[in-house]
Amino acid sequence: MADAKPRVKVPSSAAAGEAFTIKTLISHDMESGQRKDGDGNPIPRKIINRFTCDFNGTSVIDMTLEGAISANPYIEFDAMIDADGEFTFNWYDDDGSVYSATSAISLA
Amino acid sequence: MTFTRREALVLGAGGLATITLAPAAMAAAFEDAIAAFTGGAAAGEGGIEISAPEIAENGNVVPVEVSAPGAEEIVVFAPGNPAPAVCNVKFGPLAGSQRLSTRIRLAKTQDVTALARMGDGSFVQVARTVKVTVGGCGG
Numbered sequence: 001m002a003d004a005k006p007r008v009k010v011p012s013s014a015a016a017g018e019a020f021t022i023k024t025l026i027s028h029d030m031e032s033g034q035r036k037d038g039d040g041n042p043i044p045r046k047i048i049n050r051f052t053c054d055f056n057g058t059s060v061i062d063m064t065l066e067g068a069i070s071a072n073p074y075i076e077f078d079a080m081i082d083a084d085g086e087f088t089f090n091w092y093d094d095d096g097s098v099y100s101a102t103s104a105i106s107l108a
Numbered sequence: 109m110t111f112t113r114r115e116a117l118v119l120g121a122g123g124l125a126t127i128t129l130a131p132a133a134m135a136a137a138f139e140d141a142i143a144a145f146t147g148g149a150a151a152g153e154g155g156i157e158i159s160a161p162e163i164a165e166n167g168n169v170v171p172v173e174v175s176a177p178g179a180e181e182i183v184v185f186a187p188g189n190p191a192p193a194v195c196n197v198k199f200g201p202l203a204g205s206q207r208l209s210t211r212i213r214l215a216k217t218q219d220v221t222a223l224a225r226m227g228d229g230s231f232v233q234v235a236r237t238v239k240v241t242v243g244g245c246g247g
Contacts, residue, residue, distance in 0.1 A: 018204075019204025019205050020204060021204075032213070034190050034191075054200075055202050058200060058201055058202050059198075059200025059201065059202065060199075060200050060202045060203050061197055061198065061199055061200060061203055061208070062197070062198040062200065063195055063196065063197045063198070063208070064195060064196040064197075065195050066191060066193040066194055066195060067191055067213075068186050068189050068191065068193065068194040068195075068212050068213045068214075069194065069195060069210065069211070069212055069213070070168060070169045070170075070210075070211040070212060070213050070244075071168070071169075073210065073211070074209075074210055074211050075208065075209070075210050076173075076208070076209035076210070077197075077203065077204075077207060077208050077209070078203060078204030078205040078207055079202055079203060079204045080202060080203075080204040081202065
């Protein structure tokens with residue numbers, strides 16, 4: 001799917017050192033490589049194989065995804081911040097493309 | 109194409125053998141995957157939780173949440189899937205907690221298993237049975 005559309009939900013502000021939840025969703029078929037087409041030929045694998053979230057260059061999570069992750073991967077996790085800044089989200093596709101999203105946040 | 113009775117019996121037996129062999133091979137792949145993560149170390153219990161529905165009607169989308177306070181890395185396996193690995197999460201310094209929630213595919217009823225590598229280098233493991241009504245691997 002060429003038009004993978006990332007969506008992230010991050011609060012606009014948070015207290016220092018306090019955990020808050022980030023939700024991410026990206027539209028993607030996550031073709032697992034296990035399925036077969038109408039002629040019985042296997043459909044080649046095409047999934048998002050890695051997802052990362054960084055805040056001002058420091059890692060929050062770094063996740064490896066396999067074929068067993070559902071289509072339109074939804075990932076929810078917790079983060080905390082100690083300064084104003086920006087979250088960077090990257091999804092790495094099997095075909096080499098990288099889908100990115102950013103979200104600014106400030107200290108409450 | 110027609111089969112003699114003898115050929116049909118041989119084919120049937122062969123088919124049965126491959127069916128019975130397959131789970132053993134899958135279990136081996138699962139064991140290997142665990143060993144690759146722990147480096148052969150035994151995994152303890154406690155300190156890790158996995159929450160998933162008891163019965164998943166649609167194996168294509170099964171919500172799963174794993175949390176292991178103090179973990180550096182968590183892996184999730186679905187031993188009953190054609191490929192047991194599900195995901196691997198490394199928590200960075202800014203992770204608010206060692207928790208992850210996502211949606212996974214399950215081919216059949218099985219024990220979804222999670223392992224965590226804790227800050228002190230030890231490993232913990234937990235499994236939870238999920239009954240799957242309709243498998244989600246495109247069979």
